[in-house]
Amino acid sequence: MSIGKPNESRSRLQPPQAFDREAAARFRRTMRRIYLGGREVVTHGLERQVWQDLYHYCMTVTWPRLFLSLGLAFVSFNVVFSLLYFAVPGCIANLNPAGLAGDFFFSVETLATVGYGDMHPQTLYGHTVAAIEIFVGMISVAVMTGVMFARFSRPTARFLFAKAAVVRPMDGRRVLMFRAANARQNIIMEASAQLRLIRDKVTSEGYRLRRVEDLKLVRSEHPLFVLGWNLMHVIDESSPLAGETRESLLAEHAIFNLTLSGTDDTTGQVLMARSAYLADAIHWDHTFRDIITTNSEGIDFFDYGKFHDVEPLYDSEIAVESARD
Helix, strand or coil, X not given: CEECCCCCCHHHCCCCCCCCHHHXXXXXXXXXXXXXXXXXXXXXXXXXXXXXXXXXXXXXXXXXXXXXXXXXXXXXXHXXXXXXXXXXXXXXXXXXXCCHHHHHHHHHHHHCCCCCCXXXXXXXXXXXHHHHHHHHHHHHHHHHHHHHHHHHHCCCCCEEECCCEEEEEECCEEEEEEEEEECCCXXXXXXXXXXXXXXXXXXXXXXXXXXXXXXXXXXXXXXXXXXXXXXXXXXXXXXCCCCCCHHHHHHCCCEEEEEEEEEECCCCCEEEEEEXXXXXXXXXXXXXXXXXXXXXXXXXXXXXXHCCCEEECCHHHHHHHXXXX
């Protein structure tokens, strides 16, 4: 799931016509675009409480916005304290340059707990304000250090997911197949996978709901996930996909959510990643291109350049496999 689009303006989406002026203004202020596997959902009416969830904001905001936010906070704090020094002339000795600019630069030195020695407080008022600013500066450095450490130390999985999935015969059975790979090419121990189908359903009472169904994988665990992994779900009588077609899944706004997790052998951290597939990303009677070749010396070659490629099954191959059903 992702939130927002980088090149899409909030003003392009208009509020429902039933909204009055106040409700429309609230809609524009609180709306958020959420994308789940390519499906767009617009939420509104929930005020964003950034100050009550500041840690989550710092962990999820982009790097440029984070540095911009920290820079604005740094400048804002110094402007406030420089105005406090400027309000009582003479509280800072050897002020250079004179006036508000000198107070601002003294504030920068004090907030950063640097202090070059030339400018210094010389009155009780100046010492009091400087002491408060030093305390704020120490807290600010601790907070910024914690945020940076948390962002850099957060485990990130470099798992590749093929852009499409395929439905094809396999050992006389029809299977839904996904392809994943470990881009770091190190060992992921005890990797596990879960596949779920999310789609719209209407109950017998006419109640419309979004239903989540588990799709059992042929092999949901991998002891040593190093290169690639083909994840398969058998479409039989017990499968939620029994009797489904591409058209029926499109009508139900189906989304397939594939989640991978495992322990990184290098860092010992638990990694998690997921990918969502809309119904139109499922290619029926197709197969993934073979990406492994072996030379005469018995060396296997893994071609990531073909990782996302799919190709249609030949009619004869489909007929042979279907005859085994």
